[in-house]
Amino acid sequence: MSPRWRRALVLVAAMLAVGLTASLGRWQLHRADEKLARQAAVAERDALPILGNEALHCDAQADALLVNRRVVLRGQWLPQRTWLLDNRAMGGRAGFYVITAMQLEGPGPCAAQLLLVQRGWVPRNAQDRAQIPPFLTPVGPVQLVGRVLPELSRSYSLGADMASLAASSPRIVQNIDFAAVTALLGKAVTVAPTVVLQLQPETSASGQAFPPDASGFPLRRDWPAPASDVGKHHAYAAQWFALAALITGLYVWFQLLSPLRRRTR
Numbered sequence: 001m002s003p004r005w006r007r008a009l010v011l012v013a014a015m016l017a018v019g020l021t022a023s024l025g026r027w028q029l030h031r032a033d034e035k036l037a038r039q040a041a042v043a044e045r046d047a048l049p050i051l052g053n054e055a056l057h058c059d060a061q062a063d064a065l066l067v068n069r070r071v072v073l074r075g076q077w078l079p080q081r082t083w084l085l086d087n088r089a090m091g092g093r094a095g096f097y098v099i100t101a102m103q104l105e106g107p108g109p110c111a112a113q114l115l116l117v118q119r120g121w122v123p124r125n126a127q128d129r130a131q132i133p134p135f136l137t138p139v140g141p142v143q144l145v146g147r148v149l150p151e152l153s154r155s156y157s158l159g160a161d162m163a164s165l166a167a168s169s170p171r172i173v174q175n176i177d178f179a180a181v182t183a184l185l186g187k188a189v190t191v192a193p194t195v196v197l198q199l200q201p202e203t204s205a206s207g208q209a210f211p212p213d214a215s216g217f218p219l220r221r222d223w224p225a226p227a228s229d230v231g232k233h234h235a236y237a238a239q240w241f242a243l244a245a246l247i248t249g250l251y252v253w254f255q256l257l258s259p260l261r262r263r264t265r
Helices: 003-046 060-066 162-166 178-185 230-264
Strands: 070-090 093-104 114-123 141-149 171-173 191-198
Touching: 003 230, 060 191, 070 114, 114 141, 178 191
Parallel strands: 070 171, 114 191
Antiparallel strands: 070 093, 070 141, 093 114, 141 191
16 A cells, blocks of 8 residues: 555545544534433423323323323222333432332323333342342322333343233343333223332322331332433533543554654654
């Protein structure tokens, strides 16, 4: 390869590398801005009046307008409709997010429908990864304070694992898909398109707290704020921009300044 073509190839490679690293830096900044915007939306909607069962429409488009609104819901837990989302950490420990279906009470368009609630977190057994950790699910009418979510927690998965939803509950799964849940539960069961993040321990219908269950783990609800890891994105962006600057500096030195110095000697 001639020196001229070698210089052209190095130039193209340097431009591509700088463009790629700079784009990754901008993407990290964009991710940080998105999370800050979501945090602002949550704070803004927290100041609005709390909604009840009757405010849910059980229509995907209508309930999308309720995202981040606080709700106080009444219904009954269905322990047989419980799933544990795997690979969810809290406080630096590995564990599961507990998802349980609640049968909503009337009045309201969603009366008697099933609502999926992200109830809390329990730790994983380090010795037996397949063991289901015990936790309390109160029997009878309950009410809970929560926040409407755009979707349940999702993590990277190599494939669908929703077939396990048909087995006995609770089951360990990676993610939950609404279409799969609806298909597996059958046409006789209606699943509301809305999902809720539980913020406080549930109480009885009269507002009384349930006694702690010494035989199981209390559900933790230290949910991270949307913008809790913005600093991570800023740090990643700084690293990508620094790498872009380094590549530019190395190209300028080895391809422009160093040959110029040799020629002027």
